[in-house]
Amino acid sequence: MGREFIPIFKEWANTYDATVNGEDPEYQEVFRYYPDLLAEIAEKSSAFVLEFGSGTGNLTLALVERGKQVIAIEPSEDMRKVAQKKPALREVAFLDGDMEAFPMLSDPIDTIVSSYVFHHLNEEEKQRAIAKYAALLPVGGKVIFGDTMFLSLDHKTATISQAIEDGYLQLSADLQREYYPLIPDIDRYFRQHGFRSRFKQINAFVWLIEAIKVEGANKQ
Numbered sequence: 001m002g003r004e005f006i007p008i009f010k011e012w013a014n015t016y017d018a019t020v021n022g023e024d025p026e027y028q029e030v031f032r033y034y035p036d037l038l039a040e041i042a043e044k045s046s047a048f049v050l051e052f053g054s055g056t057g058n059l060t061l062a063l064v065e066r067g068k069q070v071i072a073i074e075p076s077e078d079m080r081k082v083a084q085k086k087p088a089l090r091e092v093a094f095l096d097g098d099m100e101a102f103p104m105l106s107d108p109i110d111t112i113v114s115s116y117v118f119h120h121l122n123e124e125e126k127q128r129a130i131a132k133y134a135a136l137l138p139v140g141g142k143v144i145f146g147d148t149m150f151l152s153l154d155h156k157t158a159t160i161s162q163a164i165e166d167g168y169l170q171l172s173a174d175l176q177r178e179y180y181p182l183i184p185d186i187d188r189y190f191r192q193h194g195f196r197s198r199f200k201q202i203n204a205f206v207w208l209i210e211a212i213k214v215e216g217a218n219k220q
Contacts, residue, residue: 009076032203038062046110053117057083073097134193143211
């Protein structure tokens with residue numbers, strides 16, 4: 001599940017922080033308002049947080065700075081090593097795992113978060129993962145993800161075409177290779193498992209989804 005992308009994570013490990021800080025022109029729009037996105041995810045989170053795809057630890061840091069207790073899950077050893085070198089994160093447990101296969105948890109969890117990760121799952125994997133989160137969270141628990149999503153297939157196709165026209169060949173390859181979802185599909189998956197979700201656009205690519213587990217929510 002998503003592990004086919006680990007070679008790419010290895011390549012990105014030492015450049016990811018520079019990219020999210022706007023140093024790569026191809027990805028400047030993808031990461032526009034990146035600090036604000038992380039801050040909003042952290043502020044919306046409750047006390048006990050499970051973070052998927054912690055990467056180089058940027059969202060982890062935002063959570064820790066706000067006093068959250070974090071369990072960080074990351075499949076890439078190279079990414080984990082970068083995160084663990086950050087002084088403020090030396091006490092955080094970074095565990096090997098991914099969004100669908102992760103260690104059994106003994107501590108209670110009330111929020112599940114990620115940034116720029118959910119698109120590494122195909123549609124079937126996304127649905128299985130959401131089912132697991134529904135079983136893990138109490139009523140009122142939250143799933144808060146920031147990721148590239150599209151309003152429709154036409155929107156996705158137009159975005160890829162624009163990236164090619166702009167000469168952003170690496171970005172266009174990413175958009176075609178990875179499993180960037182459509183917002184109506186994601187909303188449906190969450191509703192099927194008893195969540196109410198809302199979406200907020202962050203930039204031309206990225207949306208924030210906050211899904212709350214609701215007792216008695218309609219399931220379809």
